[in-house]
Amino acid sequence: MTLSMLGHRDDVGLKDGLLLIGGQWRASGDGATWTHKHPATHEEIGSFPIATAEDVDAAVQAARQAFDEGPWPRATVSARVRVLHKFSALLREHNDDLLSRLALDNGVPKTFGNIYAASVGVAADVFDHHAGWIDKAGGETFPGYQGGDKLAVTFREPIGVVAAILPWNAPFLLFAQKLGPALAAGCTVVLKPSEYASFSVLRMVELLEEAGLPEGVVNVVTGPGDPTGEALITHPLVDKISFTGSRAVGKRIVEASAGTLKRVSMELGGKSPAIVFPEAEVALAAATAMGMVTMGLSGQACIAQSRALVHRDVYDEFITVAQGVAGYMSYGDPFEPSVLASPLINERQLGRVLGYIQKGLEEGARLVQGGNRLDGDYSNGNFVAPAIFADVDNKMTIAQEEIFGPVLAVVPFSDEDEAIRLANDTEYGLGAGVYTKDVRQAFRVAKRLRAGSIGINGFQVEPHLPFGGYRQSGIGREGGRSAYEAYTELKSVMMPLTEEMM
Structure with a gap:
């Protein structure tokens, strides 16, 4: 039977998107639109405006006015x-609708959407967490x-x-990791969702309005990087x-920010290792690493442990379990x-992963399983069997470049020092996994790894923990107090208390 998303689109009642500028939903200035094609079927799901440079300017001006003159700051x-707690409640209330829109955006299975790190619930928790910082992240006296x-x-x-x-x-x-701390701090926002996942984001913004956020505090410009994103990152x-x-x-953003010395926070991906020692519960390690590059997003996740560094004593066992998971x-x-994994987001990414x-x-690695494009009932979509x-x-x-697809590279090692050397031999430094039953070894290795988030015998995103990377995995952190402070400026005020010192 031919797979189709059109019936689901109609059931959800999906409407074409609009820009939000200064509290008004409207089309783009020149009427240009982006048509979204579903990655599982290539059917046209809906459209939304491509914001021009003039539209972006209007959105930034609205945000500027809301910051300089409006009530929110x-x-x-x-x-x-x-407002933030009301929005959290609305997210939970509209969970199923939001998951349906996400499935129409990027093809992520609704079942996976209920797993915490990818869920509506984690977004609600992030907003609740940052609402708690509003009365706590104050200054100091000296x-x-x-x-x-x-x-x-x-x-x-x-910050503005x-x-x-x-x-x-x-x-x-x-959405939550960026807007949660920004709104909690009193900033105003111009939001640009990806052109491959705009409908779920537009619905979240509607719920923000329903929660009572004043007009102009959050503005939305949709469209691709050129022209929309470029106009936004270069706006003075x-x-x-x-x-x-x-x-x-990310590198282009750093260049664009230099002219006006904009503050920048970026998370730019990774090539995270899963280090599996002979003392580990090997089945858990293999299921976790392989699950990260298959289940749900099919490896299209920055934190996926796509590089498994496995001790030679348990190498064959690891691969056997990984094959079973795949x-x-x-x-x-x-x-x-029953569906557990998604297609790749577009044909460009499909070609990239197959490449x-x-x-x-060509470089001599041994393909144990998968790596082929799925055919038959799946031939109209961007599906690849896990490799x-x-x-x-x-x-x-x-083993060095971020593939962003269902590909696991398994590298053997002989001892702890070699494992750490291999793990740190990368331009990235976002995350890592350490699998061992030896607690001292786990923390000893975690301390030596050059990465921002380390999971021991598992991995979980937590709203109150900083998340971000070393090296070329980015600048700054999202989550926790450090994220809130990243949306603030620190001002010092000094005054003598006696006339003699005036």
């Missing part, structure tokens, strides 16, 4: 807290360094207008850019509970 703690009766204090103030640029793979979490009235996406775009994956209609698989073969490469040298392309 000057709102009381209780007023901001009420004694007079040179003596005398003085008052020296610091204040945290909102934020450009928040989202990827397509995890819009719920990334933007104070901060928060971006999650590719390294190439064979368990099911594909098709993301609205069906990496071919590169692995497992064994006998991988850590210098090979498939």
